[in-house]
Amino acid sequence: MSLFEVLQSLISDYTIRTVALGSATLGIVSGALGAFAVLRRQSLLGDAISHTALPGVALAFLLTGSRLPLTLMIGAGIAGWIGTLAVMAIVRRSRIKQDSALGMVLAVFFGIGLVLMTYVQRTPDAGKAGLDKFLFGQASTLMTRDVWTMGSIAGVALIVLFLFWKEFKLLAFDQEFGTSMGFPMRIIDILLTTLLVAAIIVGLQTVGVVLMSAMVVAPAAAARQWTDRLGLMVVLSALFGALAGVSGAVLSSLTDRLPTGPTIVLCISAVVLLSFLFAPNRGLVYNWLHGFRKRRNLAMDSVLLDLLELADQHGSRRHPHSPDALRSMSGNPLAVDKTLAELHQLGWVVRTEPGLWRLTAEGELQANRRLQELEVTR
């Protein structure tokens, strides 16, 4: 299928359109709230919340007998919220650290969820009740009704995020200052965590409980590389989330036996990898180029200054010198020839006869300028 056909089916095909809308919604809301989780070093809270949602889903089905996404999402949300509070309580009231508390709550709740799932599967009218798709997600089962539900929850979450923007920013960057200003930081903390719970349950049906955490961490980690501003980071993160969500979900519903959650995760991971490599100021390639340029400038400066020094020793600016002399003065003798060629290109040095070099007038000017700079910094 060509790219054009995919784009066409995005608009015309009902299933594809629904899948794309749903996954865009989940990408936006998990990306936006994930930004805060990553900044607050709570990346793995998402992992815990999504796993603890499982018993909620199963219980909601057991209690109501309904498979409506809204019912299951409410169950998931309550369970995820209880799990989070349990983590907070364990950390606050005992010497167990955050990592152990998260790991334990995550695995224990998930275990209880599995117990409930095996129990559900034995009840006569359940069959598999479509609950297993919550493990790895299945975008192709999304219906318009589900997208409406997801969109409403996501919309409310984003509006609250917008309304309490200042408070959440304070929480992310300087909690103590917030407390001293009289803000109820604990309540703000719980509110933000509640929004994260909401963001995660929005994605459960599409991405699944096991991998939903990646949708919280990855878009934000990618966005962080491109900017130092919170507002821009949240927007970029939402954008990356939506991009990966839509491409992954559409890819998986067009391909046979390609589970949605893992596909979305690979898409967003590709975005992360690109960001790690190419983001300006922080990316690895950028840093490599930056370092390369720095090393080159340093080499050029040192050869220029060496030539000036030699000229001074000989009392004449016109006196040419061999690269051997320069090599013996240089910290990196192997690079001297290359550096001379580069300086030659700039017109700062000139070859008077084969194998001998001297500064040009421009080169002398530049060398003196470097010298002055060095003296100033000294």
Place this chain on the structure above:
Amino acid sequence: MNNAQIEIQLIAVIVAAACAIPGVFLVLRRMALLSDAISHAILLGIVLAFFVVQDLTSPFLIIAAAATGLLTVYLVEMLNRSKLVREDAAIGLVFPVLFSIGVILISRFAGDVHLDIDAVLLGELAFAPFSRFEIAGTDLGPRALWLMGGILIINLTLIIVFFKELKLVSFDPGLASALGVSPVAIHYLLMSQVSVTAVGAFDAVGSVLVVALMIAPPATAYLLTDSLPRMIVYSVLIGMAGALSGYWVAHSLDVSIAGCMAGMSGVLFAVAFALAPRRGLLAQALRRRRQKWEFAIAMLVIHLFTHEDLPEAESECRVDHLTEHLAWSESFARQVVERTVDSDSAVLEGPLLRLTDSGRAMAREAIVSWAPQG
């Protein structure tokens, strides 16, 4: 109990014990979530090795999976060192990728074999006795029993041999490297243990519940003791108790055994969290209550001590003055007076309180111990 039931319980107990041992150090070193990352990521190793050797029982699978576990740890550290993201995000980025590739490979190419996704995530302890370990046609028992037994023995041996080094690196990595114990080497030793244990336990309990068995019992033990050897022993015992009780709960409800084992380890933790001597919620509440009264009585005797034998004693040392001077409610003041009199620190003479000798000694001591040092 029939034979299979006994075998399942044996396997469960051994898995729990084998997981709890490296778990102790994960909890102490605040690396609990690396076990989550490793246990997910090893799936990729298992799948890739399976494609090569086409045999689920090959030891090659264990080696490949353990290598993937170490690769995960290495990638997390590399990301962390690059300063692009912090450690928590690094963990959250690495394992979903490896796990996703594993899941996609399974569903694309290995759909028909025993390696299905449910088994990966959940494991199925009930089937463990079906896979036998045979030599020359003689049945020596379930394969899982031998495998996990071997891993348990390796874990125990390593812990005993490297006990001093593990202890040092866990509590004071700086001192460890100063003394010539490489924290990096010990770290990778521990991570290899976690990886191998996770691979072995994978079949039986699945990737997520390995985490429960590794973290919950040591966390529970951490609430019960301050001694490392005791913490290890308690962890193993608590893990075993969770495994056995989990098995019987699962048996009576006819639900997932591994899930119940995880659930019961959670329950055991909750009990310790609430009731542990010294560190439990109840002990904390009782201690706070006791401290409240001790503090109030000390306040009262200090107040009496500073005013006794002075002209204003008549007005200051009256019971009804306490509400004003110490800002106590009337009923609270009455109770404090009662407790003070009961403890023979003061006697009531009409409306006036008078210190006894022991009360005076207590006041002096309290003043000295609360005075700013230096």
